[in-house]
Amino acid sequence: MRTSNHLIGLMNFLTFLASIPILGGGIWLSSRANSTDCIKFLQWPIIVIGVAIMVVSLAGFAGACYRNTFLMYLYLWAMFFIIAALIGFVIFAYAVTDKGSGRPVMNRAYMEYYLQDYSGWLEERVTTQSYWSKIGSCVRDSHVCGKTRRFVNGAPETADMFYRRHLSPIESGCCKPPTACNYVYMNETLWSTDGGLPAADQDCVRWSNDQQLLCYNCNSCKAGVLGSLKKSWRKVSVINIVVLIFLVIMYVVACAAFRHNKRMDNDESYGETRMEKEHPSRIQF
Structure with a gap:
């Protein structure tokens, strides 16, 4: 006993x-x-x-x-x-x-995230406009995009260095334009839209070099949040x-x-x- x-x-x-x-x-x-x-x-x-x-x-x-x-x-x-x-x-x-998962991109170490790859209850909840407005504000206030900035010997990293980085889903989806836009890299969160293809993806139109906007309203950002959550x-x-x-x-x-x-x-x-x-x-x- x-x-x-x-x-x-x-x-x-x-x-x-x-x-x-x-x-x-x-x-x-x-x-x-x-x-x-x-x-x-x-x-x-x-x-x-x-x-x-x-x-x-x-x-x-x-x-x-x-x-x-x-x-x-x-x-x-x-x-x-x-x-x-x-x-x-x-x-x-x-x-x-x-x-849902990230898609590999040619000549890039990071993945691209697309909202159409996700579905179900969680995707519907995240993409609801009233709910996403809170999530997008949270992502912006977390300053995750500002933390992507890197300097090498006091100078910003080059495009080739950036392309070899393994970005998190949110960094990839929210802090830069989709690769399909063909925008020109200036730094991690600043891209030249000259010669780009805005019609290739609606997120290309949503992208902004304004550091308070970036791609926080992009579908790729919503997909990045879902990818990070997964x-x-x-x-x-x-x-x-x-x-x-x-x-x-x-x-x-x-x-x-x-x-x-x-x-x-x-x-x-x-x-x-x-x-x-x-x-x-x-x-x-």
Whole structure:
């Protein structure tokens, strides 16, 4: 009995530790939402699940230490629903970020991002004008485009150096015009439109050398945000899947140990009842 309680307590302690990466992933997504990705609602389910796992594992740990059957039942049922919620959330995260990725460009190290490559619930939400006005302002206020400026020996980097850079999806989609426009590179966020092909892409018309506008209203910028969000969520989903597998294993072991405790309690109760029947004179009044 004591060994089973110790095992359950250890499982709950390990479960508590497993909640830390989930909570950390949610906090990381929150920091990205405030600085880069600018999607400020998807991280909260992860944070809630991480906190819930922490609280429930503490309840299970207390139940194991004090042999409190109610707390153990609460732990097992609550953990069951938390695992189910985490499974559903991982599936949802992969479903909404399933489509779309950057396209390679000849003689460029960075990718180009096109809105038509994305579809589904997340794409519709991001491209809604009322919602995009907030996201676009967030991207602009993050100064991500200003951070793309680089200098070599005090001089701005050349076009060839810029073309060899691996830009992030947002840097590629929001901070420069699409390559198809054939605009001439001046610096990372300043391009000459002389000799360009504005009709090739509507984003060519939307591009502006005004540092407050750039390509924040371009479809490529919306695609860049979706591409950045996909990368962030896939990283967190890998951690969630690993933790989920661990939680399932811990849950199965905890269930087995709890059933063993109940069986031992029943055996002890049966043994005491049998002794009372066989030796009634030993009953103390």
